[in-house]
Amino acid sequence: MSRLVPFVLIGAALAGWEIMARSGLWSPLLFPSLANIGYEFAQFFSRTDRLLEAWTSLHRALGGFALAATTGVVIGMLMGRSAFVAGLLDPLFSGTYAVPKLALFPIFIFAFGIGSLSKVALVFLECLYPIVIITCHGARGVDRVLLWSAQNMGAARGEILRRVVVPATVPFIFAGFRVALPVALIVVIMTEMVSSADGLGYQVIYALASLKTDRMLALVVVIALLGWLLDKALVVMRDRLVYWEKLETYYV
Amino acid sequence: MKRSRCFPAALLAVTALSTFNAAAQEPPLIRFGRGFAAEEQVWLMSARPELTPNQGKKYQLKQILFQANPERFQAFLAGELDGGTAPGLAVIFARARGVDMKIVASVCLEAAGREWFSTTYMVKDDGPVRSAKDLKGGTVGVVGIKTATDLWARAGLLNGSVVPDKDAKIFPMGFPGMGDAVRTGKINAGTFVEPFYSAEMARGGLRKLFTAVEAVGYDHELLDIWFGEKFLKAHPDTVRAFLADYVAVTKYYLANTAQAKRDLHKAGFVRTPLEIYLKNADWKRDPAARVDVASLDKLSKFMLEKLQWLEKPVDVRQMVDESYLPRQ
Numbered sequence: 001m002s003r004l005v006p007f008v009l010i011g012a013a014l015a016g017w018e019i020m021a022r023s024g025l026w027s028p029l030l031f032p033s034l035a036n037i038g039y040e041f042a043q044f045f046s047r048t049d050r051l052l053e054a055w056t057s058l059h060r061a062l063g064g065f066a067l068a069a070t071t072g073v074v075i076g077m078l079m080g081r082s083a084f085v086a087g088l089l090d091p092l093f094s095g096t097y098a099v100p101k102l103a104l105f106p107i108f109i110f111a112f113g114i115g116s117l118s119k120v121a122l123v124f125l126e127c128l129y130p131i132v133i134i135t136c137h138g139a140r141g142v143d144r145v146l147l148w149s150a151q152n153m154g155a156a157r158g159e160i161l162r163r164v165v166v167p168a169t170v171p172f173i174f175a176g177f178r179v180a181l182p183v184a185l186i187v188v189i190m191t192e193m194v195s196s197a198d199g200l201g202y203q204v205i206y207a208l209a210s211l212k213t214d215r216m217l218a219l220v221v222v223i224a225l226l227g228w229l230l231d232k233a234l235v236v237m238r239d240r241l242v243y244w245e246k247l248e249t250y251y252v
Numbered sequence: 253m254k255r256s257r258c259f260p261a262a263l264l265a266v267t268a269l270s271t272f273n274a275a276a277q278e279p280p281l282i283r284f285g286r287g288f289a290a291e292e293q294v295w296l297m298s299a300r301p302e303l304t305p306n307q308g309k310k311y312q313l314k315q316i317l318f319q320a321n322p323e324r325f326q327a328f329l330a331g332e333l334d335g336g337t338a339p340g341l342a343v344i345f346a347r348a349r350g351v352d353m354k355i356v357a358s359v360c361l362e363a364a365g366r367e368w369f370s371t372t373y374m375v376k377d378d379g380p381v382r383s384a385k386d387l388k389g390g391t392v393g394v395v396g397i398k399t400a401t402d403l404w405a406r407a408g409l410l411n412g413s414v415v416p417d418k419d420a421k422i423f424p425m426g427f428p429g430m431g432d433a434v435r436t437g438k439i440n441a442g443t444f445v446e447p448f449y450s451a452e453m454a455r456g457g458l459r460k461l462f463t464a465v466e467a468v469g470y471d472h473e474l475l476d477i478w479f480g481e482k483f484l485k486a487h488p489d490t491v492r493a494f495l496a497d498y499v500a501v502t503k504y505y506l507a508n509t510a511q512a513k514r515d516l517h518k519a520g521f522v523r524t525p526l527e528i529y530l531k532n533a534d535w536k537r538d539p540a541a542r543v544d545v546a547s548l549d550k551l552s553k554f555m556l557e558k559l560q561w562l563e564k565p566v567d568v569r570q571m572v573d574e575s576y577l578p579r580q
Contacts, residue, residue, distance in 0.1 A: 028350075114391065
């Protein structure tokens with residue numbers, strides 16, 4: 001029964017939308033019916049060129065995310081376990097965390113060109129922050145008793161890192177990934193909306209410019225679906241790798 | 253005791269009545285969506301209200317700035333706007349999608365001639381692109397997808413037998429970055445309007461490839477004034493009064509361009525440095541604000557047949573109603 005609760009909420013939201021669309025109070029160009037959105041949604045999956053647009057966005061998002069994940073985990077671990085590195089990088093990260101990196105996009109275009117590289121670079125930068133900060137928090141908060149016990153048992157520094165610090169930090173690393181992955185998708189769609197000739201963001205702005213709200217909303221559903229699938233895949237991966245800790249602890 | 257109770261009630265009734273009377277006497281408000289370029293006469297109506305004798309008497313004007321056309325039309329559909337400015341081709345799009353709006357006056361045109369400015373596509377001066385044909389495999393920067401700049405770029409490419417999207421990319425980017433993007437080879441050609449055109453020409457290193465007029469082959473409407481059909485039916489005299497003022501302001505602007513530009517700059521409608529703004533060439537403006545309907549018709553056919561931007565033909569003559577303009 002509890003599994004049905006989220007679907008009830010989604011169903012209520014969809015019903016509310018359809019009531020508004022059929023009320024005649026608003027233009028169908030503002031509130032298209034679910035049937036029209038559904039038709040455009042089906043059209044999306046029946047056309048190879050549109051699926052390729054999704055792939056373009058996906059590979060940009062995942063490319064930037066993968067780079068941020070690799071770099072971010074290393075930096076976060078170093079900041080968490082080394083006072084020197086933390087002293088060096090903490091002011092940089094905390095001082096620039098709130099900067100809306102999208103404002104830097106024109107500079108990225110000039111540095112990396114108008115193609116995918118500028119978008120991947122911006123995704124990397126946006127994703128780096130949550131991964132570094134959450135990983136650093138996890139690495140810094142490793143239980144001292146565990147560290148002392150390992151030391152008392154004669155474990156070398158590298159061994160402590162590998163067998164105590166890393167396993168204790170992995171749940172935090174995945175928490176950082178879960179924050180960063182939707183950010184990757186959002187940033188890539190936004191950059192494609194601002195300046196691109198391909199990708200899902202471009203398709204959204206194209207539909208908007210054509211006053212095809214139904215198609216635009218169908219694309220929004222596709223993006224939401226992609227985000228949901230990516231998150232589910234990440235959770236499955238996390239549950240396989242971090243088998244000793246249940247995901248429910250995230251929500252406590 | 254009874255008197256003390258009656259007094260506040262009477263006061264309330266008098267206040268309510270006077271408020272109702274004041275509201276009833278107030279002229280209708282026009283909620284007008286404006287843009288940020290080439291609409292000098294429209295802005296002048298708010299910057300110099302003394303030039304508009306009907307304003308405040310037969311209508312009130314509230315101008316609301318929009319960055320792009322889709323947002324302006326969405327605001328109209330949401331009932332937040334009564335009218336506004338928009339490129340003719342954007343109104344064609346909107347009509348094709350069933351939006352109940354009509355063009356009632358012209359703001360400016362893309363016209364050939366040394367005395368007018370026409371949106372210009374430029375390439376690197378020492379680059380290999382000598383004609384539109386050379387843009388095969390290249391990228392053309394436009395300010396937005398399915399905008400007028402997009403249409404002209406596509407028209408220019410087609411003139412050189414280059415198929416847009418297949419043989420050359422159309423890439424949206426802001427006007428401010430266009431010059432450097434061409435110079436650094438990020439794009440092969442860019443779209444330039446004033447004041448960016450003059451600024452980039454002064455910097456050097458760029459040369460004209462074609463203008464908007466050369467791309468489509470004829471003078472045509474750039475910006476127009478539109479109103480919702482319901483508003484036109486409900487307030488015909490209000491629209492007539494508004495357009496009478498608009499035409500008067502257009503004539504004033506054409507006769508006193510430098511002073512009008514100074515006033516607009518002072519009022520904050522224009523952020524370009526004044527000395528550059530005063531020197532900029534201007535778009536052609538019809539003093540009577542008459543709409544070049546034939547050019548809009550040609551544009552709609554081009555959008556339908558060559559670009560496949562429209563799914564069905566649009567009856568442009570049904571889309572334009574010049575009956576609200578003052579008689580010539």
